[in-house]
Amino acid sequence: MTFDLAQILDQRQGEKYALNEKYLNAQLVRVLKTLGYDVNFARGEGPHLYDVAGRRYLDLLSGFGVFALGRNHPSVAAALRQVLEAQLPGLVQLDVSLLAGILAEKLLARLPGMERIFFCNSGTEAVEAAIKFARMATGRSRILYCHQAFHGLTYGALSLNGTEMFRKGFGPLLPDCIKIPFNDLAALEEALRSGEVAAFIVEPIQGKGVTLPDEAYLAEAARLCRKHGALFIADEIQTGIGRSGRFLACEHYGVEPDMVLLAKALSGGFIPVGAVAMKHWIFAKLFDRMDRALVHGSTFGKNDMAMAAGIATLEVLEEEKLIEKADSLGSALMGDLQDLVAKHDLLKDVRGKGMMIGLEFGAPKSLKLKAAWHLLDTAKRGLFCQMVLIPLLRDHRILCQVSGDDSYIIKLLPALTIDEGDRQWIVSAFDQVIGDCHQIGGAVWDLGRSLAKHGLKAKAG
16 A cells, blocks of 8 residues: 555645645635734644644643543543454444443443433534434423523524524524523523423533533523423533533532533544433433334444544543542632732633633723723724734744634633643743733734734724
8 A cells, every 4th residue: 555644744744724725714724824823733742732843832722622631642542543453343323332332331420310322423413413302302392592602503503502603694593592691590481481492501601701600500490491391401512521620510510401412522632422411211202112213313423433532531531530630720720810810900800610711801990001902992892812812822832712703701721631830831821921911012012903903904894
């Protein structure tokens, strides 16, 4: 065989952006180049990325939470090699999978109250499946979701997306999907009173703003759902698998859902996988007779590589005590960042759970800074965050993201494997960059004026 992938990668490494611009998403390439994010990453190891020159970066984006174990974890890689070497008879379809059974057993052992698992390929597929299960189980069609929610971008999931930017131009979406405010029990109960609601789907911690619920909100929401005959669905696609310092973020709030949606970190960072855990009676409503055994499915949903990656991920979480580490080190990191609020006028709040942390910025008290802030905000709401993110990457080699369009919140989703050195790296970098933002006339505000110019030009069309 003459095919050599390593040789191809080596020979064509410098063509990455040109190929994507020509054949894939040229607008994304433009964004990366405009922001200075066109770094030619060549390798990933644990929580770190390395560019072609060998420089090390700290990845606080983690593939939107996929890399909870960091990149290329050796235990998961070893499990996948074993699958390839075993030449297993995968995806026979008119058969069942041993590895799927083992992963389901291990997941359910961590999910009290859940009794059945449906496997698919991604988080958005898990949401699509949950809609079908909920409608079949209840005989109702209406789904409630929250303002600023994010549940995916396929049509059913998009119909439950609480941010207009993602929905614009794609309508009409699924009918009977109703948006209500997050953290508002009165609004939830009012919507449930119709008796037509199949389910309420909610992120225990909203990813778009790292917005935490009141302590009693989720448990009371679940109680109201049961009172009115609706299902309570916890979307733990980003918050689950240890991200919050618990296996599920729901555990912080003492709530038992009717369905739990998982994906992202369950992959081990290698093979896409999604899962819907639920109570047996819900599952049995869909698969109620032998002639309906295949009424819903996903061709690659139980493939051996994905199942092995999930099993290995759960083993690594246990062996390396990563959930406990996410809780302790995440709390320490959040405390360090919260200390910066009193130091920096522009930083208003730091919140989160475990290794899911949001830094919220806001208008300063200083008149000079207010004028500069207003300039950026006029160009594009939330543009200030880019003025923080660009030097974080350029000067401190830290990669992270703004939590949503028009947002004043920078979200951190580090690998659960970061160490004390990484913690100090994060705090020192944010302290310096935010401090620089308080110096009118400095290099950061030269960048700000440039961003404002681009923003105003975009507004003008």
